[in-house]
Amino acid sequence: MRQGFRQSMAWLHTWAGLLCGWLLFAMFVTGTAAYFQDEIGRWMKPEVHANPDRAAATQAAIGYLQATAPNADIWYIAPPSARTPTADLFWQPGKDEIAARGTRQRGDTSAIVDGYGRPVTVRDTKGGWFLYRFHFDLHYMPVLWARYLVGIASMFMLIAILSGIVTHKKIFADFFMLRFGKGQRSWLDAHNVTAVFALPFYLMITYTGLVTLATQLMPFGVIANYASPGTFFNEVFPAGKPVERAGVAAPLVPIAPLMAAAAARWDGAGVGSVRVTNPGDRSALVTLTRAPGSAIGSSGDTLIFSGATGALLDQSGATGGAMATQAVMIGLHAGRFAGWGLRWLYFLSGVAGAVMVGSGLVLWTAKRRAKLPDPAHPPFGFRLVARLNIAAIAGLPAGIAGYFLANRLLPLVMEQRAAWEIHCLFIVWGATLVWAIARPERRAWIESLAAAALLFAAVPIVNAVTVPRNLLTGLLSGDWLFVAFDLAMITLAVGFGFAARKAAHAKAISSRRARRAARAMATA
Amino acid sequence: MAAKAVPERRYRLIVMSRALLAIPFNYALTAIVTGLLARHLPLARVEASIAATLLSFAIFPVIAMAIFYARSTLRAWLWMSGAIVLLGAALALSVQLGGRA
Structure with missing residues (x-):
């Protein structure tokens, strides 16, 4: 705050970003999925047939x-x-x-x-509509409170974006800089690239998102x-x-x-x-x-x-x-006017947004891990952030996979069926949080990411067993919705599997480095 | 804001103080400015209310950033309190004289 404009804004960016990062990550993920809420809804109601007229x-x-x-x-x-x-x-x-x-x-x-x-x-089922509503109404709480929370997080996001822009000296050069396998530096690069890549989108989506709740958040006009x-x-x-x-x-x-x-x-x-x-x-x-x-x-x-x-x-x-x-x-935010090409661009920008928020959260721990006075016993705040990061980043996607699986696996006719599909999402998400707290941090990362990968991989398989429409039948009969959905699930499974592998690999590197450093200390 | 020159307790006090300014005080000031704009933008009443509300989401983050950039916390306090009192009085006067629909 006192050492010049850029430093004060970097400080603001870090803390505004961290305090709302988890909620923003969930909003990005569910909001991005909501661009395909109708398609998700159709996938979740495979028995319903359209009338072309x-x-x-x-x-x-x-x-x-x-x-x-x-x-x-x-x-x-x-x-x-x-x-x-x-x-x-x-x-x-x-x-x-x-x-x-x-x-x-x-x-x-x-x-x-x-x-x-x-x-x-x-x-x-509530279908994709639930993911759309969760994006701004959350769940298990009064809608009014949820919208205030979401509004506050969005304003923090807007401040984090604006202060992030002015913090950034080489905004153009950094767009072409992505250094892999370099620990903290790689997280910073990932954060920068995803941030700059879709920067106009983030500014637009955050501002227009606030406008969708305008008269509740700022009724004084x-x-x-x-x-x-x-x-x-x-x-x-x-x-x-x-x-x-x-x-x-x-x-x-x-x-x-x-x-x-x-x-x-x-x-x-x-x-x-x-x-x-x-x-x-x-x-x-x-x-x-x-x-x-x-x-x-x-x-x-x-x-x-x-x-x-x-x-x-x-x-x-x-x-x-x-x-x-x-x-x-409001139209720009919801993207209801978008055709297929633009809709996918919205979706990919939203995915980039989730990666941006997620990598920013991980960066917070990566930066501080190197400077911990006693790496074996990090302070409470550090452990809290590290564990919540796991639960937020791996847990919610795993929960969404669980939601899709519940749609196929719960009895077709049961009391409160739609509500139980939603409970399943939160059961998986909550289980990830418990897991993240119970396990050593590195193991928790690997196992949670792997669990998300397995759950997404299970969706096409369970779908093929329970419903007559799937990737293969879709290819044969031109049922492109089921082709695209299965491919999306496989892509997500591969993505999370890759992330789990990376996390396992990073562990090997860091422990090797630590051993080498310890040897150097011993010989010195 | 690395805390090298500033002792830890003072640093925390400054952060709390500026957060207080940047969130609740900022909200109050933004609300007042939004109200003034809604009343005095040269537009139809319903249009001015909406235009002012749309602008409020740009006013708030700019004030928040200015507060964390301010050279001294005391100056930030003086500026914010002064603006709230003056503009608040202007808004109250405007409502008193002009009335509401």
């Missing part, structure tokens, strides 16, 4: 709602897309329905149906202008006035012509969500919202049709510069 699939979903919740106030449908074969349904029960239940208990007002309107009941936040949100999302039921029954018009009209207005973009207000009544409204896949910042483009006649009643979407900026920032 999306309007027909949406109509089928409406058919399910008509049979299940005819008296609901509002139906909400996330129709199938190119990436998801299922439709997610929610509904708000009508007042009569709530009164009939006697209590204020909400009951189950959501369902998932396949492309033909049949509810998906086997292999209950709103509070300064509005006595009640509700007024602000009404100005941002002008919700249609609640429409009274006319009390006259009228069938809902077919959805396909409305979706076609929307696509024509939106240059061919798909429909991201369908909301039906007062279904079955003459006053019914059908609100179509543009799919986020079609433009970076497309929140809020909506068309409102009469549900009884199909006439276009209203449209919205014109917003001001700041709102559009915010929409583009």
Whole structure:
């Protein structure tokens, strides 16, 4: 802090990075996986089949709602897309329905149906959606607290990035410098290369990530202008006035012509969500919202049709510069607009981010290990960081492999099945932490990394045994999702196996060096 | 910040003191600046609120870095307290005179 700008920033970088590094690593890993959340979801529901005609699939979903919740106030449908074969349904029960239940208990007002309107009941799973939610909601804790934690960690990350940039004298030269097998120097190089490689991505993703939680983390821009936040949100999302039921029954018009009209207005973009207000009544409204896949910042483009006649009643979407900026920032973060090429680039940048945070954490211990006064008995803080590094870096990926395995191995129909898949993730992660504490540090690294490699390697094998779709059948029938998923698992297994080998090798080198040093000391 | 010249206890005190400035005090100052921007940016009210909120995530890290760079901890304290009192008063006055929606 006192010895000049660069030193003070290097100090800040080290400590801001360390304090939030573990949480940031988990956010990078799950956030990166979330770029393929729909694909992971499809892999985890191998029995579900898509309907190539999306309007027909949406109509089928409406058919399910008509049979299940005819008296609901509002139906909400996330129709199938190119990436998801299922439709997610929610509904708000009508007042009569709530009164009939006697209590204020909400009951189950959501369902998932396949492309033909049949509810998906086997292999209950949260799929890739869980990894997406964990990225900012964490788990086993109130969502609000989790988002504050995530927000604080993101701000530390932003400060670590900015102070990391100004710490860095030779940012360009270091991009071409990667020295292998040189202990601390290699960790520094790995940290630098991964950091510089995708630097614009990290800055973008961290800033836009903060923006996704903006009004929770920094509510004072709103509070300064509005006595009640509700007024602000009404100005941002002008919700249609609640429409009274006319009390006259009228069938809902077919959805396909409305979706076609929307696509024509939106240059061919798909429909991201369908909301039906007062279904079955003459006053019914059908609100179509543009799919986020079609433009970076497309929140809020909506068309409102009469549900009884199909006439276009209203449209919205014109917003001001700041709102559009915010929409583009959130769009950039979530990457829903990205096609396959860009999606993989997002994914690889995210992997680089996880490696950057991970190597930074390891660097913290590597730097201090050389200067320990008594290497056999390092101080508590050093041991804590070293063990948490193992649990964070090897444990979470192993847990995710465990999550995929649980999806295939748990009974197809069981109570709380989706919740138990998630518990399995945390059981594996927790077991790694216990292992990391119980074993000598070097052994713990080797064994945890090897365990992660084995778990990832087991995924394609267990999948091939339990489900008829896999790498080979996929290659033969053009089922590319299963080909890509198995290949990704094999790549991860090889990567962690390689890391485990490296850790074993590093041990051999360092103990040889120590022996040589001891001999030199003895002869001196 | 290697602690060669500074004794360990003093070093810890300085770190705690600056962390206090860089996190809670910084948050208070950023909140005040965000509020002032939201009220006085030449935009529609809802737009100004959003623009100010977006900018706040750039203001906070810059102030945090400035606090750890400051030559003396005392000066950092004086600057931060001065800014919070002055700008806070300006915001309070603005809300008092202009009212809120």
